[in-house]
Amino acid sequence: MAGLAELIFDSQLYGAEAIQKAAYRAMHAFTLDLKVDGDNILCKLIGNITTEHAAFERAVEEFRKDVLDYQLRAQLQAETAPIRNLIIGLAFSNARLNPSE
Amino acid sequence: MSKFQGLDAYTRRARYELLPFKFDRLEGDNYIITNMTGEYLEVAMPELHVLLAKDLATEHPLFASLRAKHFIRYADEQAPLDLLALKLRTRLSRLTGFTSLHIFVVTLRCDHSCPYCQVSRQMDGETSFDMTPDMADKALDFVFRSPNPAIKIEFQGGEPLLNFQMVRYVVKAAKRRNLDEKRDLEFVIATTLSLLTDEVLAFCYEHDIILSTSLDGPADLHNANRPRVGRDSFERFEAGLAKARNVLGVDRVSALMTTTDKSLPRVREIIDEYVRLGFNGIFLRALSPYGFAIKTRKFMTYDTERWLEFYKEGLAYILELNKAGIPFVEHYASLILKKMLTSNDPGYVDLMNPAGAGIAAIVFNYDGSVYASDESRMLAEMGDQTFRLGSILTDSYEDIILSDVLLDALEQSFTLSAPMCSDCAFEPYCGAEPVFHHAIFRDVLGRKAESSFCKRNMSIFKHLIGLMKSDVSTRHLFMQWANAC
Numbered sequence: 403m404a405g406l407a408e409l410i411f412d413s414q415l416y417g418a419e420a421i422q423k424a425a426y427r428a429m430h431a432f433t434l435d436l437k438v439d440g441d442n443i444l445c446k447l448i449g450n451i452t453t454e455h456a457a458f459e460r461a462v463e464e465f466r467k468d469v470l471d472y473q474l475r476a477q478l479q480a481e482t483a484p485i486r487n488l489i490i491g492l493a494f495s496n497a498r499l500n501p502s503e
Numbered sequence: 504m505s506k507f508q509g510l511d512a513y514t515r516r517a518r519y520e521l522l523p524f525k526f527d528r529l530e531g532d533n534y535i536i537t538n539m540t541g542e543y544l545e546v547a548m549p550e551l552h553v554l555l556a557k558d559l560a561t562e563h564p565l566f567a568s569l570r571a572k573h574f575i576r577y578a579d580e581q582a583p584l585d586l587l588a589l590k591l592r593t594r595l596s597r598l599t600g601f602t603s604l605h606i607f608v609v610t611l612r613c614d615h616s617c618p619y620c621q622v623s624r625q626m627d628g629e630t631s632f633d634m635t636p637d638m639a640d641k642a643l644d645f646v647f648r649s650p651n652p653a654i655k656i657e658f659q660g661g662e663p664l665l666n667f668q669m670v671r672y673v674v675k676a677a678k679r680r681n682l683d684e685k686r687d688l689e690f691v692i693a694t695t696l697s698l699l700t701d702e703v704l705a706f707c708y709e710h711d712i713i714l715s716t717s718l719d720g721p722a723d724l725h726n727a728n729r730p731r732v733g734r735d736s737f738e739r740f741e742a743g744l745a746k747a748r749n750v751l752g753v754d755r756v757s758a759l760m761t762t763t764d765k766s767l768p769r770v771r772e773i774i775d776e777y778v779r780l781g782f783n784g785i786f787l788r789a790l791s792p793y794g795f796a797i798k799t800r801k802f803m804t805y806d807t808e809r810w811l812e813f814y815k816e817g818l819a820y821i822l823e824l825n826k827a828g829i830p831f832v833e834h835y836a837s838l839i840l841k842k843m844l845t846s847n848d849p850g851y852v853d854l855m856n857p858a859g860a861g862i863a864a865i866v867f868n869y870d871g872s873v874y875a876s877d878e879s880r881m882l883a884e885m886g887d888q889t890f891r892l893g894s895i896l897t898d899s900y901e902d903i904i905l906s907d908v909l910l911d912a913l914e915q916s917f918t919l920s921a922p923m924c925s926d927c928a929f930e931p932y933c934g935a936e937p938v939f940h941h942a943i944f945r946d947v948l949g950r951k952a953e954s955s956f957c958k959r960n961m962s963i964f965k966h967l968i969g970l971m972k973s974d975v976s977t978r979h980l981f982m983q984w985a986n987a988c
Contacts, residue, residue: 426922429952467528474555475926478521485584486523489539492588493595 405432405449405458409466410442416473418443424468431461518557519575522583526551527928529965534928540590541842541931542572545972590846594931597850597863600651604852604864606877607642607658607673609634610666611869611884614697615731619763619790633666634869639673641895642867647680648900653687657715659877664698667706674710691715695729696743697736704750714747716740718758718780720766720773728763744780759786767809770817774831778824784832787817789959791878791939807955811962822970825980832984836967840985842932843967851934852876854960856918858935861892861909871896873903875912878938889941912937916947923951929964933957 411421418436421443425434431453435446447465449458526536532548546554546565553559554575559566569575576583611632613620634642646654656677658670674690681688690712707714719728722737729736747756758777760766766773770787777785789810817833824831841849852859860875867873871894874880879890890912893903903909916937918924924933939956940949951957971978 423922423926427952429950471526471528472926474552475525478524478526478555482521482523485520486539489523489584489587489591492584493591 404451404453405447405455405462407432407447407458407462409445409447409462411445411469413438413441413443416443416469417476420472420476421445421469423472424465427468428461428465431458432465514561515577517577517579519559519570520578521555521557522573522576522587524574525926525928525930529968535965535968536574537928537931538573539587539931540573540594540846542590543843543928543968544568544572544574545968593846594848597848598857600653601862602649602865603651603653603850604655604657605642605646605649606864606866607634607639607656607669608660608866608868608880609639609658609663609669609673611661612665613661614665615662615695615729615736617729619728619761632661632869634669634867636669636672638867638869638871638895639669640676641871643673643676643680645865645867645873645895645900645903646677647684647686651686653689655689655691657691657693659693662695662698663692664694664703667703671706674706674712678710689713695736695740696747697731697739699739699743699747701746704747707747707755708750712751712755714751714756716744716756716758717760718777718782719760719763720769721776724765724769724773727765728761741780748781753781758782760788762788762790762810762813767813770813771820774817774820774824778829778831783830784834784837785817785821786834787814788835789814791881807958807962811959814963815966818966818970822977822980826976832987835963836981837984837987839932839963839967840981843964844982844985853936853939854932854934856930856933856935857913858916858937860890860912860938861904862913865892867895873898875909876938878942882938882942887942890938912941912947916940921948921951923957929961932964933960 418438421436422434425432425436425445425447428434428447430450432447432449435448437444437446447462449455449461453461522538524536524538526534526546529535529545534546534548534551535543536546536551537543544565550559550563550565554565554569559569559575566575570583573583573587612630646656656673658673660666663670670692677688677690690710691714692707692712693715696714696716706712717729718740719725725737725740726734744756758780760773760777774785789807814835818836821831821833838849838851838854841847842854848855850859850863852863855863860879864876865873866875866877866880868880868883872880872883873892873895874883875890875892882889883891890908892898892906892909895903913935916935918927918930918933918935921935924930927933936956937947940954941947943954944950949956967981971981
């Protein structure tokens with residue numbers, strides 16, 4: 403095994419989905435074991451056999467940034483979803499997809 | 504007392520609202536943000552956090568750009584929504600046209616035996632690998648079912664000139680049908696030019712046919728990549744090119760190159776050869792994981808990092824040429840730049856979402872099989888029939904276009920619902936590429952974190968943005984590339 407790291411996130415501040423998405427993005431370097439323990443989300447990052455130590459360290463650092471990014475993305479998406487749907491509605495309402503119209 | 508109110512009277516007191524956008528890290532603490540239609544801005548991390556908290560001051564240098572590019576609006580403003588909708592509709596308008604490119608594989612026979620060839624070529628005397636008139640007629644029935652007002656028929660092989668009688672047959676039959684159909688009909692022959700004759704050229708001239716050919720670089724490289732009996736592929740290419748341009752016109756012959764391991768240290772020489780031969784651009788392509796490229800393990804002879812070095816060196820050299828007064832385009836960059844800097848989609852199949860397979864381009868193989876894309880039939884030649892949509896001999900248009908094989912591939916690879924892609928700020932510039940990911944992962948979606956397609960394109964997107972930021976003249980040049988016809 404090339405590396406092992408354990409991280410704890412506060413579930414009041416971070417969603418499990420943000421952590422899962424960040425882990426998906428890092429799957430070229432490590433895999434994730436995820437556990438919820440009370441208000442804590444426990445993450446065990448297990449380096450891939452092919453991941454060298456320095457690359458693993460870099461990937462863990464990226465992962466921490468990505469978790470924050472994905473959390474912010476989730477908030478942004480939730481906040482802007484109604485406008486997004488409105489824009490898509492406006493776009494397709496005038497698309498003349500039906501030639502008889 | 505002044506008749507005019509002071510500037511303060513026009514300052515909005517209300518807080519702005521966020522419009523939908525995505526963000527991703529570039530280098531260090533810098534982020535790119537992209538809106539629904541691919542317009543982008545670069546912001547530093549602290550600014551991004553202030554923006555998201557809706558605390559950005561109206562005097563901030565970014566504020567006006569954020570409004571102009573529809574990242575924020577005031578709650579009472581309708582125009583940003585209408586403009587975003589209009590740009591989104593423009594971007595997706597290609598979808599209503601449906602299939603435009605129809606590829607006829609008129610023969611698998613070929614006079615070349617290229618080790619990286621994406622098609623399993625056959626000996627040039629073996630006519631059982633030729634398309635028949637019956638198949639061609641049924642394929643044309645299919646072609647004219649497409650609602651697209653612009654129809655392109657491209658002849659591929661093998662070497663299509665080895666079955667030129669079928670090319671003639673299809674062109675004449677298509678033009679006859681088009682007297683009633685009145686589509687904008689265009690023909691292309693993909694050929695090495697090695698078998699080009701005056702008779703072929705006269706027919707091409709008469710029917711306004713474009714030639715799409717292959718040039719891998721200087722003679723020694725081209726001949727090493729493209730062996731044929733006589734070892735004269737390049738010499739035949741050069742003679743054919745001169746003849747074709749003389750009859751058809753310079754702009755009626757284009758060329759594509761393939762990057763092999765032998766090409767990697769020679770990108771400048773390759774570009775110089777294109778310039779010497781009077782081409783106005785080059786498409787620096789990576790080797791595809793299909794057909795003989797996999798069988799001969801050519802696909803594995805270099806990795807994505809090495810190809811990216813090759814690409815970036817080539818692009819830098821092309822920028823040098825332009826600055827020295829030699830107008831020359833890198834076509835892959837120009838396709839991406841069109842997506843980055845305009846509201847138009849260039850319709851390049853690899854960078855489409857939903858994927859272009861079947862709905863932008865479709866392939867009629869010599870044996871009547873219909874495939875979702877050129878790459879799909881290449882996979883089929885290697886024994887993987889995943890993207891065989893049916894047969895023009897036995898299946899209807901509806902059977903083929905509404906087949907689960909096609910619809911499942913389009914739906915499952917759709918980037919706006921794909922893991923990683925759906926959150927990616929570069930998604931508006933990228934594509935679904937189900938066939939590539941199936942070839943690598945046996946899954947049309949693929950794991951993007953491990954995908955060389957994702958790595959390659961993300962790196963190019965970031966590189967182009969970096970180049971535009973670092974040099975105003977490069978940005979101006981890229982604007983020209985993006986807006987070229």
